Amino acid sequence: xxxxxxxxxxxxxxxxxxxxxxxxxxxxxxxxxxxxxxxxxxxxxxxxxxxxxxxxxxxxxxxxxxxxxxxxxxxxxxxxxxxxxxxxxxxxxxxxxxxxxxxxxxxxxxxxxxxxxxxxxxxxxxxxxxxxxxxxxxxxxxxxxxxxxxxxxxxxxxxxxxxxxxxxxxxxxxxxxxxxxxxxxxxxxxxxxxxxxxxxxxxxxxxxxxxxxxxxxxxxxxxxxxxxxxxxxxxxxxxxxxxxxxxxxxxxxxxxxxxxxxxxxxxx
Ligand SMILES: C[S@@+](CC[C@H](N)C(=O)[O-])C[C@H]1O[C@@H](n2cnc3c(N)ncnc32)[C@H](O)[C@@H]1O
Numbered sequence: 001x002x003x004x005x006x007x008x009x010x011x012x013x014x015x016x017x018x019x020x021x022x023x024x025x026x027x028x029x030x031x032x033x034x035x036x037x038x039x040x041x042x043x044x045x046x047x048x049x050x051x052x053x054x055x056x057x058x059x060x061x062x063x064x065x066x067x068x069x070x071x072x073x074x075x076x077x078x079x080x081x082x083x084x085x086x087x088x089x090x091x092x093x094x095x096x097x098x099x100x101x102x103x104x105x106x107x108x109x110x111x112x113x114x115x116x117x118x119x120x121x122x123x124x125x126x127x128x129x130x131x132x133x134x135x136x137x138x139x140x141x142x143x144x145x146x147x148x149x150x151x152x153x154x155x156x157x158x159x160x161x162x163x164x165x166x167x168x169x170x171x172x173x174x175x176x177x178x179x180x181x182x183x184x185x186x187x188x189x190x191x192x193x194x195x196x197x198x199x200x201x202x203x204x205x206x207x208x209x210x211x212x213x214x215x216x217x218x219x220x221x222x223x224x225x226x227x228x229x230x231x232x233x234x235x236x237x238x239x240x241x242x243x244x245x246x247x248x249x250x251x252x253x254x255x256x257x258x259x260x261x262x263x264x265x266x267x268x
Contacts, residue, residue, distance in 0.1 A: 008182065009189045012214020014122050016052070019196055019211055020075035022175050023053050025167045031117055031149065032059045034241040038256070039065050042113040042145050044094075049102050049136065050119030054080040054095065058087070061094040068096040070105055103131040110141045117149055121215030124189065126226070129216065133230035137259060146232065146257040153217035155251050156183045156190060172201045188217045220253065232257040 016023070035056055039046055044066035048057040051069030053076050060067045071077055077097055084092050098107065102116070103123060114136050123129045140146055160181045166174035179194040191214055198207040227234065235258055239250030246253050 015211030015213035016073040017075045020079045031241045047111040047114045049116040052076040066094045070098045072101045103128045114146045148255045150253045153219040190215045231260045233260045
């Protein structure tokens with residue numbers, strides 16, 4: 001679609017530069033035990049695609065798994081590197097950090113488990129989604145497992161505001177986050193605007209950082225077609241990280257997948 005003036009859904013690049021240091025503070029870690037459980041089934045090596053600050057990857061490495069993190073954001077990877085430097089050598093040597101795009105990566109290794117926590121929606125177009133899935137398939141061992149964790153497109157509001165409570169940071173300061181989400185079901189896109197406000201203990205504002213980010217709205221039927229086209233079969237369809245069954249009201253759709261028996265998709 002051509003870019004129109006005032007079109008809030010144009011230029012929806014992922015917005016992590018300049019705010020990566022705050023990412024882990026606001027993250028929901030309830031997915032980590034889930035990924036650990038599947039890692040115990042598959043073993044290493046594991047690819048954490050769009051792995052960001054290594055939030056999930058470091059938990060896996062601490063549990064003994066070898067993990068490669070691929071992410072496109074230099075800022076997120078800088079945070080990951082700082083975390084890596086603080087780990088013991090034993091754990092750190094199990095983690096590899098790579099800057100790259102999930103749509104086009106080429107790592108000379110096949111993985112027993114590939115995960116993509118909170119991130120597949122950053123492939124905004126159907127072409128990028130297919131490219132990502134095909135790249136994943138070509139890096140997955142024949143009997144490997146791929147876990148695709150999705151926010152359900154059908155469940156997203158057209159417009160929503162959110163506000164997170166202040167969190168203490170260094171220098172006796174706090175950071176708080178205010179956001180606005182706007183979705184367009186026809187264009188299958190979501191725009192997220194987040195304002196980070198850093199305050200001193202007396203409440204005065206030190207800095208305000210605004211970012212805009214975009215994600216695809218991923219509807220069930222579209223995802224199922226993409227997966228079929230890309231050569232994946234669904235093993236399990238879950239509605240949350242406690243392995244609850246998926247239903248039409250689930251906010252999350254978590255799929256465990258294997259390479260399909262048929263020779264569909266490229267990059268086999
Ligand atoms: C919501 S964060 C999730 C980070 C991490 N997976 C987690 O759950 O903590 C999304 C991540 O996707 C990365 N990302 C966005 N588009 C990407 C792309 N095309 N290729 C690789 N990484 C991408 C961002 O840099 C960011 O680190």
